[in-house]
Amino acid sequence: MNIQQEFLTPNQYTRPQIRLRHVKAIATHYAGDPGATAQNIHDYFNGTCVRQKRYASCHYSVGLQGEIIQLIPESEWSYCTNQANGYTISIETCHPDATGKFTQASEKSLIELEASLCKKYGLNPLNGGVIRHYDVTRKCCPKYYVDHPDVWNKFKQAVADCMAGRPYILPSYGTGVSSMAAAVNPYYCDTSSLTLCPGLTYQFKTGAPITCASDSFKQARQTKNGGYYLTKFSAEKITAGVGFYINGKRVCIGVVKQPYCDTEKVQKALGQTYQFKTDFPIMSANSAIWQQEGTAKRDDKFYYTKFKAVGKGTAGFYCGSTRVSIGTVI
Ligand SMILES: [Zn+2]
Numbered sequence: 001m002n003i004q005q006e007f008l009t010p011n012q013y014t015r016p017q018i019r020l021r022h023v024k025a026i027a028t029h030y031a032g033d034p035g036a037t038a039q040n041i042h043d044y045f046n047g048t049c050v051r052q053k054r055y056a057s058c059h060y061s062v063g064l065q066g067e068i069i070q071l072i073p074e075s076e077w078s079y080c081t082n083q084a085n086g087y088t089i090s091i092e093t094c095h096p097d098a099t100g101k102f103t104q105a106s107e108k109s110l111i112e113l114e115a116s117l118c119k120k121y122g123l124n125p126l127n128g129g130v131i132r133h134y135d136v137t138r139k140c141c142p143k144y145y146v147d148h149p150d151v152w153n154k155f156k157q158a159v160a161d162c163m164a165g166r167p168y169i170l171p172s173y174g175t176g177v178s179s180m181a182a183a184v185n186p187y188y189c190d191t192s193s194l195t196l197c198p199g200l201t202y203q204f205k206t207g208a209p210i211t212c213a214s215d216s217f218k219q220a221r222q223t224k225n226g227g228y229y230l231t232k233f234s235a236e237k238i239t240a241g242v243g244f245y246i247n248g249k250r251v252c253i254g255v256v257k258q259p260y261c262d263t264e265k266v267q268k269a270l271g272q273t274y275q276f277k278t279d280f281p282i283m284s285a286n287s288a289i290w291q292q293e294g295t296a297k298r299d300d301k302f303y304y305t306k307f308k309a310v311g312k313g314t315a316g317f318y319c320g321s322t323r324v325s326i327g328t329v330i
Contacts, residue, residue, distance in 0.1 A: 001112040003060075003068045006042055014045045014057035018077040023121040024087040025131045026114050028155075029058065029080060030100045030142035031092050038063030041092050042071055055079045058092040060113060066105030068113055084136045089117055093142060100143030107170050108177055111155070115162035119185060125159035144172065165226050188228070189244070189251035196235035197259040197280045199321025203232045206246060213243045216256050235320065259319030266327040268309040274327070275306045278319055286315035290327050 008015040031041060041061035049056055057078045061069050072078050080090035093110050095102055102110065114130055123129025132152065133141035145152040154171035161168035167178045188207035196202060201220060204210050206229045209222065216239035220232040235256040244252040262277040273293060276282050282305050284290040289311045296305040307317075309329040317325040 001068065001109060001116065003070055003113075005070045007073065008042075008046045008057065008071050011050050013050050013053055013055050014079065015072055016077060016079070020075055020077050020086070020089075022087055023074070023089055023117075023123070025084065025089075025123065025129055026117050027081040027084060027088040027090045027131050027133060027136070028110070028114070028142050028145065029090060029092045029133050030102070030144065031061075031094050032100075032141065032143075034095060034097050035064075036094055038067050038069045038094060041094070042069050045071060058090040060089070060091045062091060062093045062106050062109050062113065064094045064096060064103050064106060066103075066109035068109055074117075081133055082137050084131070088131070089121075095144070100147070101172055102142075102144065104170055104173055104175065107155075107172055111158045111162050111168065111170075111177075114159045116185070118159060119163055125156045125163065130156050130159055148172075187246050187249055187251060189246065191252050193253050193255075194244075195255040195257065197257060197320040197322060198235050198238070199318075200280065201232055201234045203230055204244070204252070205230055206251070208246050210244050210246050210251065212254065213245060214239065216242050217244075217254055259322050259324055261317070261319065261324035263325050266325065267330060268327070269330055270309050270312065273306050273308045275304055276317065276325065278303050278305065278324065280319040281305070282324065283318050284315060284327075285318055285323075286311075286313070289313045289315040289329050290317070 010017050038061040045057045058080045059072045059078045074089055077085050078090045079085060081088050093102055093106055118125050118129050132145055133139050134146045140146050151171045158168040158171055167176055169176055186208040190205040194202055209229055210231050212233060216237045217233040218236050220234050222229060222231045237256060239256045241253050241255055243250040244254060260279040266274050268274055279302055281303055284292060284307055290307040291310045293306040293308050296303040312329050314328045316323045
């Protein structure tokens with residue numbers, strides 16, 4: 001989905017710059033002008049409409065080839081959906097003829113655009129998040145979805161499917177579209193802060209490739225899954241804080257610190273156990289000497305990990321790549 005921003009010049013008729021405080025629904029419209037393009041719609045609201053002193057506009061126009069133009073920022077009103085202007089983002093969609101049926105390209109872009117907006121504003125397309133102009137005023141708009149209520153119901157389902165990253169059906173055509181990446185927010189990042197010790201790795205799930213601003217974290221691997229990027233980093237060098245970025249926007253801060261361990265040296269006889277308190281997972285370098293008992297308990301800050309002395313000898317304990325303790329079994 002490609003959106004071109006061509007904001008209308010602020011003016012009282014088509015871009016009054018009234019603050020849109022709370023988006024409660026996405027309002028779907030048809031242009032009502034067969035053959036008009038997304039650019040025609042933009043130019044009309046930016047020119048003729050202002051000269052004729054008509055109060056009308058929309059946030060987005062979707063064209064016959066599926067092109068999308070944004071005319072008004074989402075933080076401002078458009079004059080498109082009458083009494084719903086104060087809480088809706090409006091979309092005008094082009095159509096080739098008087099039936100008002102959208103082209104496949106238009107319908108696909110419309111679904112992807114509404115899915116991404118629903119995601120952004122936490123709206124449920126199946127429960128009022130996606131509406132027709134008709135639902136507000138009984139105006140026959142968008143004509144094809146008013147004439148065919150079953151197609152409108154399928155449209156809402158398609159938006160919901162697209163939102164969830166599932167393949168969806170173009171409602172006016174019955175053809176399937178594999179959506180996948182369509183509704184993924186590129187700036188999505190599952191982690192906003194991260195603290196590791198050297199030698200530990202962490203995998204991010206993001207909407208677009210993520211990079212670290214320094215070599216404190218080294219990228220180890222990147223794969224794609226269902227439109228998301230899975231990127232593994234390993235902590236390499238101590239840092240008090242470094243940014244992770246997606247397309248130049250900082251989405252996470254990472255810290256690499258020395259691990260803490262409450263015990264430098266331990267000595268036990270065969271069969272005895274010892275519990276470490278650490279701030280990262282601790283591992284025995286030789287499980288034939290020290291064998292971990294069960295899984296570590298943890299609270300907000302620390303791990304509590306028990307090891308049993310199972311063989312005579314000496315072995316190190318590690319947090320990541322740092323040896324934090326040494327243990328002898330006698
Ligand atoms: Zn309308």
